[in-house]
Amino acid sequence: MRDSIELNSISHHFDTASERIELFHSLSYTIRADKTLAIIGPSGAGKSSLLSIAAGLEMPAGGDVCFTIDGVPVDALTMRANSGFIFQQFHLMPELYAIGNLALPLRLKGYRDAFDIAALWLEKVGLKDRARHRPHQLSGGEQQRIAVARAFVTAPRFIFADEPTGNLDMHTSEAVAGLMFDCARETGCGLVIVTHSRQLAMRADASLLLESGQLKATA
Amino acid sequence: MNRVKLILENGLRDLKGGDGRISLATQTALLFFLMTLTLTSASIQSYLADNLDQMLGSDLVIESHSPLTKGEEAAFKSLAAGLSVTQLADITLTHKDEWARVQLKLVDDAYPLQGNLQIGNTPAATQRAVSRGPGVGEIWIDSRLAIKLGTRVGDILTIGGTDLRLSAILFHEPDRIMEGHSTALRAMVHSESFKGASIKSSKDRTRYLVAADENQQQAIETWSRKTLPGASVIKKFGGQHPLASFWQRTENFLGLASVILFFMGAVALDMTNRRWLAKMRYRLAIYASFGTRTRTAMLMALGEWLAGFILSIAIASTLTIFAYGLIVAELQGYFPGLSAAWHVAPAVKTIGLFFLLLLALQVPSFIQLSRASLLSLIRNPAESSYVWQRLFWSIASITLLAAAYSDNILLTGMTLAAIAAALALMVVLTWSVIRLGDHWGRRRAGLLPFAFFMMRQRLFAKSAQVMGLGLCGFLLLFSLMLMRDLGTTMEGYGRSHDGNLMIAEAQTDQIDAIHRWAGETGSSVRSLRPFVSAQLVAVNGKALADIQKPSDTLATLKDPIRLSWTDTIPKNNRLVGGDWWPAGTDNWRQISAEPEVMTDMGFDYGDTLSYQIGGKAYDFTLVASHAYQPGAGSITFWFQVPLSARAHIDAPTRYMGSMELPEPAWGALAGLWQQYPTLSLVPLQELTERFDQTLGIVTKVTSGYAAMVLLLALFVLAASVSGFSADDRQKNGLLISMGLRDTDCLRLNFYDWGVTALIAAAGAIAGTWSAGLLIYQAQFNLTYNPNILWVAAMVFAMVATVCLVGYLACRQSLKVSVRTLMAT
Structure with a gap:
């Protein structure tokens, strides 16, 4: 288990003007890079907060999180440098072409052949002929395929996906989900998905239900 | 390399947007103004320094209004290697029926100690160099004076009853620098020409040209401080040009003008920053989703901002080259020999100062950017508006700049007090009008109550918009009003002055002669x-x-x-x-x-x-x-x-x-002056001509300044519309999706901009009014008497312009489809 995220008895809550809302209490779980994991649950259960904590974006109110890369414990910053994200709203850069969006993380990491690699990935996700299209000229499904490819293109150790198919119809969701899981298995990257969709969750190696502050394994 | 390329690509792409263009244009306009001012100023300073080396006529000059006694003069001579004593007096020189006020220089045999005089036989003749001044009984006059009096070499001119033969036209004196920027007509006579006759006026000066080494100079300086407490000492080396402090004061006044322009620029930049910040936060959050560290992302944001700044330096420098050339050509009339050379150090210093000021304005944005988080892409966290921080940084940097630049603390204080009063009034008006409007509309239906409700929701942003527009309106209104009133006052000088001949200075015995002469001529x-x-x-x-x-x-x-x-x-x-x-x-x-x-x-x-x-x-x-x-x-x-x-x-x-004076009396003035050359009488016509000349220069400078103020006012307006267009688009999209028509959206938009413009105009008027009351009397000796019609017309023009621009922007946003409107 060379790359992992260990959640040890974590708790979380947030405060409003009048009350404190407890999200979950004393949760423990280990996420491994060679597995895919889905977290399901009703709205407001704290799925996104759990994802943020696992990704090192937020500190839990109680308990601790241990990140390991190549068998060595690392801090949240190093963890984030080795992670990728997929969002419900796609979040592509509106001013960049599809290929520009795909090449962006590679260029930020200093790859000289960023556009060549991006072109290969575009072909892989079936959007070779859309390279010179801006996000508003693409359908939702096409945008999300680019977002998926963008997350995987730098070969991170973990990908965190927040409702990646929430904005797509069933048919397109299937295609995007297939793409995500295929990429994860092909690259050996850990994939953590937060979703409402049980169908999507069933594709993962493991599936957890977050409900009433408790985390339960689902079939 | 990839990152640098990415920074440049992002920077260029941002500049293609409306906000980017306004921001670039504002920075460029301000930098252009400051660089042109700096280079012109550096040229003049370098000209003054060169002049000091070449045109002092001695190693050291002491100028005093009270001459030394014989004993003191002897003591002075013992301290110096060489000494020449010249006296200067303002007199009226006549020839036949012509007269002119002249600065008469009485020189001795030792004059000049260093350098040569340039003289000729006619105003257009070839000049020749001589090492001594005119002999006893001779007079030299400058070419303009010869033309004005219609006299030529060989003519006899009479001063105070002494006849002097005009023996040469004077072109250049080696101590010319001591006259500073004076364009007075000049004449030179040997001091022994007036035996017994006195040439005295209150402005008489005695000038001692001294040849001395460094030690002697030091001893003379110490001695003169005790003996001649009011004297000025000018040294060739390590000294300061007599015009230097004059120019320093001019620079300081222009500095205050630049501060006001910078204030307006800061308003425009702050408005565009709002959108820039939102875009950068989004960009940095996406970068973070690829694992890019905050430090790297911040450096990239800084790099993008720097790329825009460097581009504005390039454009501003190009524009400056043209403007600088034109201004120097114009100034050569006042500073002969002035050249448009490049002064790298002052230009770099100005760019550096401008950079630091812009950076100070950018600090709140960078602080907010450093808090940009990937979490904002997952959920929508509450964000502070940072309006007060932005306001604090803007006002703090500009106040410091104003304090550093201006020598006239009273004027700076009054300007800043008027600005602060206008801002306070606008804040109070915005909050009370919008809150009251919202309260009034709570139980009412219709678009106006809804407009107030929407404005209430965006109270902070609305306040910033109103303050920006109002401040800009105030500065524009005040500049235009002051220009107009100064011009009118200067033009109307003749009407307010009592009499058509001013007695600038007369001695007691001359008063009797004046009364006598007045009786004879019916004056x-x-x-x-x-x-x-x-x-x-x-x-x-x-x-x-x-x-x-x-x-x-x-x-x-x-x-x-x-x-x-x-x-x-x-x-x-x-x-x-x-x-x-x-x-x-x-x-x-x-x-x-x-x-x-x-x-x-x-x-x-x-x-x-x-x-x-x-x-x-x-x-x-x-x-x-x-x-x-x-x-x-x-x-x-x-x-x-x-x-x-x-x-x-x-x-x-x-x-x-x-x-x-009645009309026929003017011809008899020459006789009075021939008897009393030091009698200083200035015809009103001459006075108004001098005013016209001054007014001409003032008009040129203020017109250029007003053009800059107007340009920046346009940038503020454009930034205001562009900065809020996305919000308006979203609001319009929402309303259309609810079944409202285009015309309803336009009306709603009209109410929004109308209220904004009215409050801003009220603030601008109040600011102008307080600035008028504070500054007019104290600084320009004018009575503040605002023309209500003019003020009303300005308010109407301001509100109409703002509403029209808002209407056009709204029409533009309504042209896109509902789907697009909803998507933004």
Whole structure:
């Protein structure tokens, strides 16, 4: 288990003007890079907060999180440098072409052949002929395929996906989900998905239900 | 390399957007203005420094209004290797029926100590160099004077009853630099030409040109400080050009003008920053989703901002080259030989200062950017508006800049106070109008209540928008109003002055002659006020020469001023502070000063002012302050003492006043001047011509400045519309999706912009009004009397422009489909 995220008895809550809302209490779980994991649950259960904590974006109110890369414990910053994200709203850069969006993380990491690699990935996700299209000229499904490819293109150790198919119809969701899981298995990257969709969750190696502050394994 | 390329690509892409273009244009316009000003200023300073090396005519010059006694002169000679004594007096020179005010220089045999004089036989002749001045009984006059008097070499000119033969046209004196930027007509005579005859006026100066090595110069300087307390000392090496402090003051005034322009630029930049910040936060959050560290992302954001700044340097520099060339060509009339050379160090310094100021304005944005989080892409966290921080940083940097630039603390303070008052009023108005409007509309249906509801939701953003537009309107309105009123005042000078001939200076014996002459020619003497020529040399024991600050008042006080006496407050004066002395008081060592002089010099009641009058020292205690009030003649004095003081002051009385001449009397003036060449009479026509010349320069400078203010006002308006267009698009999309028509959206938009523009206009008017009350009387001696129609027209124009631009922007946003509107 060379790359992992260990959640040890974590708790979380947030405060409003009048009350404190407890999200979950004393949760423990280990996420491994060679597995895919889905977290399901009703709205407001704290799925996104759990994802943020696992990704090192937020500190839990109680308990601790241990990140390991190549068998060595690392801090949240190093963890984030080795992670990728997929969002419900796609979040592509509106001013960049599809290929520009795909090449962006590679260029930020200093790859000289960023556009060549991006072109290969575009072909892989079936959007070779859309390279010179801006996000508003693409359908939702096409945008999300680019977002998926963008997350995987730098070969991170973990990908965190927040409702990646929430904005797509069933048919397109299937295609995007297939793409995500295929990429994860092909690259050996850990994939953590937060979703409402049980169908999507069933594709993962493991599936957890977050409900009433408790985390339960689902079939 | 990839990152640098990415930074440049992002930077260029941002510049293609509306906000980016406005931001670039604002930065470029400000930098262009500052660089042009800096290069022009550097050229003039370098010209002055070169001049000092080449045009002093000696190693050191001492100029004094009270000449040395024979004994002192002998002591002086023993300290120097060589000495030449010249005297300067302002006289009226006549030839047949023509006359002209002339600066007459009386030179000795030693003049000049260094360098040559350039003379010729006609104004257009080839010049020749000579090493000595005119001989006894000869006169040299400059070419403009020869043309004006219609005289030629060989003619006889009479001064104070002495006939002098015009033997050459004078082109250049080696000590010309001492005249500064004076364009007075000049004449030169040997000092022994007037045997027994006296050429005296209150402005007489004695100039000592000295040849001396460094040690001797030091000894002379120390000696002159004791012997000649009011004298000015100019050295060739390590000295300061006589014009340098004049130019420093001009620069400081232009500095304040730049501060106002920068203020407007800051408003435009702040408005565009709002969108830039949102875009950068989004960009940085996405970068973070690829694992890019915050530090790297921040450096990239800084790099993008820098790329825009460097582009604005390139464009501004190109524009500056053209403007600088044109301005230098124009200035060559005032500074002959001035050239448009490149001055790298001052230009870099200006760019550096501008960079730091922009960076200070950018600090709140970068602080917010450093808090940009990937979490914002997962959920929508609450965000602070940072309006107050932005306001604080803007005001703090500009106040510091204003304090650093301006020498006139009173003017700067008044400008900033007016700005602060306008801002406070706009904040209060925005909050109360919108809150009251929302309260009124709570139980009402219709678009206006809804408009108030929407504005209430965006109260902070709305306040920033109103303050930006209002401040900009205030500065624009005030600049235009001041230009208009200054112009009108200068043009109307003839109407307000009593009489058509001003007696600028007359001696006691000349007054009798004037009365006689007036009786013979049917003229009348309208007013006469007595004075003595007095030079302020110390304040509370501290020598004036030791006070070093670029101030107009201080510069004027370094020369003799006119000290008048009176027991009662003159009718055209009013008491503004302190206690005026009782009539017939024996305590004659009291003095009253004008409030502007007191403020600029930092005088307090009880201060001891020491004057040098007729070679003797007199101390006065400051007890009162008087100010000019129109309606009873235009002659007023900076300083006045009790009537009883006159008996204790040993100096000749001089007069100033005014006369009214009938048309035939003008031809007889030449006869009066031939007898009394030092009599200084200035025809009103000549006075208005001088004013027209000054007005011409003032108009050119202020027109250029007004163009810059107008340009920046347009940027502010464009930034205001562009900065809020995304919000408006979203709002319009939402309303159309609810079934409202395009016309309803336009009406709603009209209400929104109408309320914004009305509050901003009210703030602008209030700011202009307070600035008018504070600044007009104190700084320009004008009575603030706003033309209501003009103000109303300006308000209407401002509101109409803002509403029209808002309407056009709204129409533009309504052209896109509902789907797109909803998607933004």
